[in-house]
Amino acid sequence: GHCNIQGGLTGLAKSSEIEHLILGEKLDILCLNETNLKSDIDTSSLNIPINYQFIRKDRSNDSGHGGCGILISNNVNFRIYEQKDMLFPTDKIEAIWVH
Secondary structure, three states, X not given: OEEEOOOHHHOHHHHHHHHHHHHHHOOOEEEEEOOOOOOOOOHHHOOOOXXXXXXXXXXXXXXXXXXXXXXXXXXXXXXXXXXXXXOOOOOOOOOOEEO
């Protein structure tokens, strides 16, 4: 699934909606945009549903705007593709690749 969360992982209201979406639709993977996170916000302080990992890419200028992430069930095996794995530069792209 996909959801524009407008910074919803830091507040309980939107994070509850995200958890209901994941459980109600039985999603193993939920892609998120507009996470609005900065590097000083630790992933462990976010409202992540139990049994899910959160892979994130904050905006490169650390503005607290934009950003993206993927919530992935612990039941899913995956690999994150790093820039060195890509055939083109990805440091300026606000995206995450997993396989």
